[in-house]
Amino acid sequence: MSIVARFEIHYSQFLGPNGNAVAPLPAFARAPGALVGLYRWMVLMRAYDAKAIALQRTGQIGTFASLLGHEAINAGVGSAMAKDDVFLMTYRENGVMLMRGVTLKELFLYWGGDERGSDYSGPRGDFPICITIAAHAAHAVGVAYAMKLRRERRAAVCALGDGATSKGDFYEAINAAGAWKLPVIFVVANNQWAISVPRAKQSAAQTLAQKAIAAGIEGCQVDGNDVIAVRHAMDEALDRARSGAGPTLIEALTYRLSDHTTADDASRYRSPDELAEAWKLDPIVRLRAHLMAGGAWDKAREDALLKECNEQVQAAAQAYLDTPPPAADQMFAHLYAQLPAPLQKQRAAALTEDGADHAR
Amino acid sequence: MAQITLVEAVNLALKHEMQRDPTVVVMGEDVGVDGGVFRATLGLSERFGPERVIDTPLAEALIAGMAIGMAAEGLKPVAEIQFSGFAYTTIDQILNHAGRMRHRTQGRLSCPLVLRTPCGAGIHAPEHHSESPESIFAHIPGIRVVYPSSPRRAYGLLLAAIRDPDPVVFLEPTRLYRLFKEEFADDGQALALDTCFTAREGSDVTVVAWGAMVHESLAAADTLAEQGVAAEVLDVATLKPLDMDTILASVARTGRCVVVTEAARTCSFASEIAAGLAEEGLLNLLAPVQRVTGYDVVVPLPRLEHQNMPSKARIVRAAKKALEFS
Numbered sequence: 001m002s003i004v005a006r007f008e009i010h011y012s013q014f015l016g017p018n019g020n021a022v023a024p025l026p027a028f029a030r031a032p033g034a035l036v037g038l039y040r041w042m043v044l045m046r047a048y049d050a051k052a053i054a055l056q057r058t059g060q061i062g063t064f065a066s067l068l069g070h071e072a073i074n075a076g077v078g079s080a081m082a083k084d085d086v087f088l089m090t091y092r093e094n095g096v097m098l099m100r101g102v103t104l105k106e107l108f109l110y111w112g113g114d115e116r117g118s119d120y121s122g123p124r125g126d127f128p129i130c131i132t133i134a135a136h137a138a139h140a141v142g143v144a145y146a147m148k149l150r151r152e153r154r155a156a157v158c159a160l161g162d163g164a165t166s167k168g169d170f171y172e173a174i175n176a177a178g179a180w181k182l183p184v185i186f187v188v189a190n191n192q193w194a195i196s197v198p199r200a201k202q203s204a205a206q207t208l209a210q211k212a213i214a215a216g217i218e219g220c221q222v223d224g225n226d227v228i229a230v231r232h233a234m235d236e237a238l239d240r241a242r243s244g245a246g247p248t249l250i251e252a253l254t255y256r257l258s259d260h261t262t263a264d265d266a267s268r269y270r271s272p273d274e275l276a277e278a279w280k281l282d283p284i285v286r287l288r289a290h291l292m293a294g295g296a297w298d299k300a301r302e303d304a305l306l307k308e309c310n311e312q313v314q315a316a317a318q319a320y321l322d323t324p325p326p327a328a329d330q331m332f333a334h335l336y337a338q339l340p341a342p343l344q345k346q347r348a349a350a351l352t353e354d355g356a357d358h359a360r
Numbered sequence: 361m362a363q364i365t366l367v368e369a370v371n372l373a374l375k376h377e378m379q380r381d382p383t384v385v386v387m388g389e390d391v392g393v394d395g396g397v398f399r400a401t402l403g404l405s406e407r408f409g410p411e412r413v414i415d416t417p418l419a420e421a422l423i424a425g426m427a428i429g430m431a432a433e434g435l436k437p438v439a440e441i442q443f444s445g446f447a448y449t450t451i452d453q454i455l456n457h458a459g460r461m462r463h464r465t466q467g468r469l470s471c472p473l474v475l476r477t478p479c480g481a482g483i484h485a486p487e488h489h490s491e492s493p494e495s496i497f498a499h500i501p502g503i504r505v506v507y508p509s510s511p512r513r514a515y516g517l518l519l520a521a522i523r524d525p526d527p528v529v530f531l532e533p534t535r536l537y538r539l540f541k542e543e544f545a546d547d548g549q550a551l552a553l554d555t556c557f558t559a560r561e562g563s564d565v566t567v568v569a570w571g572a573m574v575h576e577s578l579a580a581a582d583t584l585a586e587q588g589v590a591a592e593v594l595d596v597a598t599l600k601p602l603d604m605d606t607i608l609a610s611v612a613r614t615g616r617c618v619v620v621t622e623a624a625r626t627c628s629f630a631s632e633i634a635a636g637l638a639e640e641g642l643l644n645l646l647a648p649v650q651r652v653t654g655y656d657v658v659v660p661l662p663r664l665e666h667q668n669m670p671s672k673a674r675i676v677r678a679a680k681k682a683l684e685f686s
Contacts, residue, residue, distance in 0.1 A: 118467035142429020340601035
């Protein structure tokens, strides 16, 4: 018997939990103030998240999926991508969306149950939030195929969760992406929980990154609470994609510090001790410690930032609340490029007698 | 003028659109060098190259999902699912994403894609190769469902489907692929979607059908004509959105209606048409609407498939039942 193939999965981390560098920092992160911009985004994400939960708890938006704990992954992905790349996301990447130009008001509209939230001002080619798990991995393959066919130096970036890697859609997508060497990056935020099912029950695979090996594509694992590690892996993957060297699967290890959504109660299935341990790895605390140690941040700036973020979020929430709901015929708008005749009849009914019933 | 079969018409429509529009790509299992298992894509790879005539990995859900990504990113993918029985895994993508993308983004993104699949029974194929899933797709908002019944219709409707700005599920009756030829000009003329065609005029009874059942219904109309009954045959062609007005107008003249589908009876598209007649055409009906359908059984393997498919004789019997009702 002989060995016909051998593989390794590399893990990378630059900042330890206390903010100390545990490896030589990549060039983009070396200047003392270089990461302040990312830090500001991460704090805004958390302020937005808290506001969204408050709005849900007071019945002012619908079910909300928190990104608490995912701020470093969001900031790393969002900062690495170019505007003309295409982002395909789940519901836990609102931070990336913000960084790409989606407004806070549009995000509140989306979670408030208004389709106009997905007609966002961010990159117009970015996809809407995909709720059906991993279905958008196939969309990413199609987007990347189009880019490659047109010889463009662009990439598709597809964000997924750990649960998504159990789905056939995910395997079909990474397999095809490899076969065609497409400019696509799959970023798996492994937050250890797919609602109530822990990572260990999701798959016997030692890492999720190694699923790349079966697809014949690059795969790596990074500390997803370390924004430098996420950004660095994204930079490398984007270079690979743009130079025609094919796809990458990045597994970013983090922890879902929130419930799955506001409709979930994680205390039913995981221990407070585990959650307390995870908080010690908080990506925001880590980056703040790093910036303060380097003299690039202080309490005054922190207080000013928190105030600024809260005001920004508050104003956006108010703008959302001040937006009247769409008219009933919005159900029919954009269903087709031109509404077919049978639907015109249904729309008329919705606006006249049926609509009047509803108003009563 | 050339005589061509239905499968040749599909091939010529694909060639025409690929030549005319560089954003059109054809994709699916074995569509490249092999030219498709039915040869619908024969010669396309040689002419347009493997980047635009894409042999995909064996993964139907991927094919549909990928087509969505391509379409939203500016291509016009025409995806082939090898047999309709393999198309069920695409429904998640078609229902949850293709049909919703335009509305979900309020017009920001759209999905101008075509999902072609050979379907229907009558070619002695293995299990899963003889389904007629039109009503399953027709239930999905935001898409079109087209089911041609002849070479000329297939050519014109496929051109229209590719040019349409929204997703189209295009069901091709395998039984008619090579059954007969029609005079044909490769003139790039698309037919109208969202409209029924009158395949034969008549004043005594309206027979409504689509796909291979149009052929069967026309044969039934010949038999009825020998017996002095003038049957009008409507080819629905585009099932969704349904041109109910043409059906209602025909039934207003004839007063009697037979609806034919080879799909299973319950919740079949024949049921939708019967319901539409009950709702909007009741006072014009002189007899109960007759549905001639496949039974509510698993599509039989070849030795029994003709027992399940509506036959000329069953359509004639249904028409007579409607005519004799008083």
